[in-house]
Amino acid sequence: MxxxxxxxxxxxxxxxxxxxxxxxxxxxxxxxxxxxxxxxxxxxxxxxxxxxxxxxxxxxxxxxxxxxxxxDVLETLQELAKHHRDQLNIPIIGITGTNGKTTSKELIQAVLKQKYKVFATKGNLNNHIGVPLSLLSINKETEIAVIEMGANHQLEIAFLCSLAKPGYGLITNVGKAHLEGFGSYEGVKKAKAELYAWLSEHKGTLFLQKDNSELVSMASKFEFEETISYGFNPKHDISGELIEDNPFLSLEWAFNKEKAVVESQLTGAYNAENILAAIAIGVYFGLNANEINTGIANYHPENNRSQIIKTKSNTIICDYYNANVSSMEAALKNIDLMETPLRKTLILGDMFELGDESLKEHRLLIEKALLLKDCDCIFVGKDFYKSKNEKAAFYKTTDEAVDALKKEIIKNRLILLKASRGMTFEKILAVIE
Known part of the structure; x- marks a missing residue:
């Protein structure tokens, strides 16, 4: 047919x-x-x-x-989605990055829906199957769409852009992830920059985190129809200042000399720039400060992404939907800065898809984690276990860690659960009282 x-x-x-x-x-x-x-x-x-x-x-x-x-069913799906996209006359915002793309996407949706009928990628359906399925979920009622694009090899973002054809876009950040497929950190940057190349070639609008020198350098190689800058420098188009992070983030943000304060349900200072990205897009598409703040304040993180859970005896930061070197380092920095009367416990699981760099990166992360003050460390997974020492607890598998935690009950702690999704850390959450 x-x-x-x-x-x-x-x-x-x-x-x-x-x-x-x-x-x-x-x-x-x-x-x-x-x-x-x-x-x-x-x-x-x-x-x-x-x-x-x-x-x-x-x-x-x-x-x-x-x-x-x-x-070929897959090719038919992709061509059908591409054809459907060609019939749509709405703004489509493309978003990618090493960390924070799903949270940013959901924040952007939460903001824009205060004024528009918005479609956004469900969950993380962001690959060669998920993106076409997302596009085919856009109906005639939709006024703006936000499409998340993930990748683990070169030219994947370029292909997804050819399907979604975004007129607007942003890269949240670049870091050490999927090194097995990208080959190196430089490979990561090259792959993510495929979104910049698309926007440049098709006269698109870029939202740029201008405090991020890597993103600025990557963007400098292209010309865009329009660039909207955001970050923590007052010189940016949209600027912000973190005023509270204990445990939830509050930001003061400014645009055209107007200032507003927004309180969020997100934890982790690293999420401040994700909030500013959503603010920048909200401002660009004509929302006022009250609409923007309402969207951000009402967004509640789920799916174990910077999600805080309080049990009978502990406060737990659940951030084990995904993990890579840069997101692990950000999580360590965040919990180190958090002020709490509780002693802290890190339960960290293996980071996947790091290729030949895996052993080195896991060893370096152990060293960084053990430097944190007033903090106990538990490392889980075969790659962490290869660098075990006497300064912390090490377990080869999640099941072994679960058995140990059943015997040695943790109480009155601030606990960080951070690991790649495949480590199934929900098993650990289930046994923490």
Missing amino acids: HLNEIYKVYLKYPIISTDTRKIEKNSIFLALKGSNFNGNEFADKALELGASYAIIDEAAYKKDERFILVE
Whole structure:
């Protein structure tokens, strides 16, 4: 079936399903393939559960006209999303970065929805599958969209930009992450700068954290239709000052000599620049200070991203949705600066995808963590364990750490849980009283 014909089907049934466990009635099921599954095998089941059509790429599974046969389901998804994007006449904001992109995206959505009907990437559906699914979730009611773009290899951001075609964009920061795929820190910068290249080529608007010398250097290689600067220097277009971080952030921010104070439900000084990014975009799109502050104040972090939980005996900073070298260092710096009568405990898990640099980076992080005052350290994971010493507790696996924490109960502590998602630190949270 030709793409235009598939698009007509999509307009009639504009809900895309990829998982038979979450099938929605009158949706289109896409039979995607993975390393351990073949979506074609589930197409019939999807129709039984209420999908109207199933797009497949293996003729053996076609039973009737409800099965739409294409050469490649993934490519069809991407081309369909690209075609749908071309029909949209709304601002699309692209966002990427090593750390903070999901939090920034959610803050931007929280601000903009005070005035507009906003679509933003759900969760972290930010890859070659997630971005097209996100684009196909934008409907005619949407006035602005915020699309998060992630990457772990070169040219991935460039490809995602070719689908989403953002007219506005920002990079939150660059740091040591996915070194296995990028090859080096310079490789990270090169990959993230693909968003700058897109915006430059297509006369887009850049929102630039101008205190970040790496971002400024990267942006200097391109020309943009417009650049809006934000940061902590009063000379920037939107400037801010952190006035409280114990444990939640409060900022005073200024634009055109007007000042306002916003209180957030976020912890971690590193989130101040994410808040300023949302403020800058809110100002640009015509929101007043009260609307902007309302959006930020009402945003409550979830999904274990800088999320504070109070148990019967402890206060816990849950920040284990993801971890890399720069986000770990920021988390250590933040908890070190936090004023609390409680003794502090760090429970840190392995950082994934660091390639040949992994052992060195884990060893350096151990050294930095052990320098913190009034703080006990627990390290979890095979890479941390390779550099174990007598100054802290080390466990090869999360399950081993869980068993130990069941026996040695932690009480009256401020605890930081920080690890890559694959370390499943929710198991540790479950046993902390």
